[in-house]
Amino acid sequence: MRKRSWSLFIRQKLQQSKLTTLMVTCFIAFNLLLVSVIVWLAYQSFATVTFTEISKARLALLNESTRRGFDFITSVTGTAYSLASNRELSNLLDTTGAGRLTQIHQRREAAKILEHTLVVSEGITSVELYTDAFNGVTVATADRIYPVDTITSDPWFGTLEQADAAWVPLKENASGHSLIGYAQRIFDSHGGTVAFVLIRLSREDIISRFADLPLVLDGQVLLVDTAGSLIMQMGETEMAETTGSSDGSSYPKMAVGREPEPVINQAWLEEHAARGGDGFEVVSGPGGSRLVLYSRPATLQWRLVQIIPVHTLLAPVKTAGWQVLGVAVLGLMCSAVLAWLFVRGIVRPLKQLIHRMRQLEGGDFDTRIELSFTEEYAHLANGFNHMASRLTGLMDQVREESRAKREAQTGLLEAQIKPHFLYNTLDMIHWRAMDYQARDISRMIVQLSKLLRIGLSGGRLFIRVRDELEHARCYVSIQAERLPFSIDYDERIDPRVRGCYIPKIILQPFIENAVMHGHPIEGVLRIRVEMQADVGGPQGKVIIRITDNGQGLPEGWTLEEACGIGVRNVHQRIQLYCGAAYGVLLRSADSGGVEVTITLPRIDHEEKLKLWLGGESA
DSSP, X not given: OHXXXXXXXXXXXXHHSOHXXXXXXXXXXXXXXXXXXXXXXXXXXXXXXXXXXXXXXHHHHHHHHHHHHTTHHHHHHHHHHHHHTOHHHHHHTOOTTOOHHHHHHHHHHHHHHHHHHHHHSTTOSEXXXXXSTTTTOOOSSOOSEEOGGGTTTSTTHHHHHTSXXXXXXXXXXXXXXXEEEEEEEEEOTTSOEEEEEEEEEEHHHHHGGXXXXXXXXXXXXXXXXXXXXXXXXXXXXXXXXXEXXXXXXXXXXXXXXXXXXXXXXXXXHHHHHHHXXXXXXXXXXXXXXXXXXXXXXXXTSOEEEEEEEHHHHTHHHXXXXXXXXXXXXXXXXXXXXXXXXXXXXXXXXXXXXXXXXXXXHTTOTTOOOOOOSSHHHHHHHHHHHHHHHHHHHHHHHHHHHHHHHHHHHHHHHXXXXXXXXXXXXXXXXXXXXXXXXXXXXXXXHHHHHHHHHHHHGGGOSEEEHHHHHHXXXXXXXXXXXXXXXXXXXXXXXXXGGTTOEEESSSSHHHHHHHHHHOOXXXXXXXXXXXXXXXXXXXXXXXXXXXXXXXXXXXXXXXXXXXXXXXXXXXXXXXXXXXXXXXXXXXXXOTTSXXXXXXXXXXXXXXXXXXXXXXXXXX
8 A cells, every 4th residue: 555655656746747857857867877887887896906906016015025024033043053152151051060159250251141142133132041050159130041940831842852943932021022032952062951042032123124114014914833823913903812833832812902803813824824825815804804915934934914904905996986986976967967958958849839739728720830850849740730730620620510410400490390291191181081981091091100200200310119119010011001912020029128229210121121022932921020138248238130031131142232222221320329339230041031130239218328329319
């Protein structure tokens, strides 16, 4: 019900709209849709191509940064190796048989070597020495020499026991920054381990290596080892907690920072680390899509994984898209103005046509339209002018027919005097025949008088069935007096049709044909008239059948080729008054003779008759 009301409302609004407004609105809507689709497709295509090229350029930069940024690894490992091979430091770590003061002196000298190494080595946070050589002495000032048992509980110490040197993850320092370190064994002259050198690197130390490549630090940057474990994170989110690596060590794990969940997880890192190559892909997650780039492993088999929000990369493209959209909207506004001017020129002839139509409605049949500049409007103008000319001719014809009708009505009134005189004359002959006892003549005169009265019927076109049957009986009675053979006339009438209206004098012509052309072999002409009501259809019908026992129709006879005037006259009158669906059908009966079928509308009362005759006199 609601859909129907909406459709009705829209239809009413469209009917109330002007053609100019409707055409301009449709033009703007179509062009707006077209421009929107074109701009969207262009933006998507341009954004895709641009995004791909930006991703490739970023990946190349990330690979170069990985190669250049980890060059400091060589200096770190070299520093550790120089300490491990420093003969002076090895001698200072040999405290066998030395007194307490000597050990204190050796410790101070070893601390100076560590301090000197830290000063001359760039990008190193701390250089520490772990040994049990100085466990028997203590110093008043803090230095970077610690007992071995301070690191034995660290998870990475087990890895160092299986190798001479290793990169190891470290706990956070006092400032809370994550650290990584490089540990190196120091051997004595007998090949035994006398100490461990630990070089600490902070996140700032590593980030400083990429200071000359600022684009590499956009977004979130992860430092991943060969096992796919996260070593360090740079960028938006701080790290917390740890996760174990495949070798038993532990690395910092991404913490919950500004993002509720990490964009990539440990499984993703391990899967892509196993490939060994570089690449990029778009990963969807909370807060939108991210571009994830992973570089080729560096010399140390470390790689960088960079995570950048897609909207950050496409920000310039979106700006360009809005600019293109603005130009498109401006062009659309200009085209709308041009469309309005064009539509107004198209609609102007229609307004002229409406003006001329109103003049025609007012009775000005001489109005005409000037030819337009388009073929369609020229056809409309020619059609309107032809219609106006036809209307002028039809009005003249109606006036002429009205005048002829009035003259015919006047003639009819004058002619009514003649039938009245004829009736009086026939009545006088009837009484004179009665005076001479000529009853047969009197009877014929009475039948003839009834025949004429019903036939004329005061100028009416339709009469009731009972009057038409009386007219047929009068004719049969007159013919029976003069013919040499007998006539057996029979009527079988449905009571429902006796009061119906039918065109007058439609039975007599067919009865006359039976009388004049039937020539019955057996000497008695049998004529049967049957009438019945057919209730099928919205109007209902009256079916009349007239049969005789004559010689039938000639072979090949058709109604169109009939020479008689009466049969064709009845058929034409029925179709003229009632329509093409009604009429007369003649055929040879199966038992001999002719069967006439007349189909008429069922008209029960006077009001229905007036509707059939269109208000004319019945």
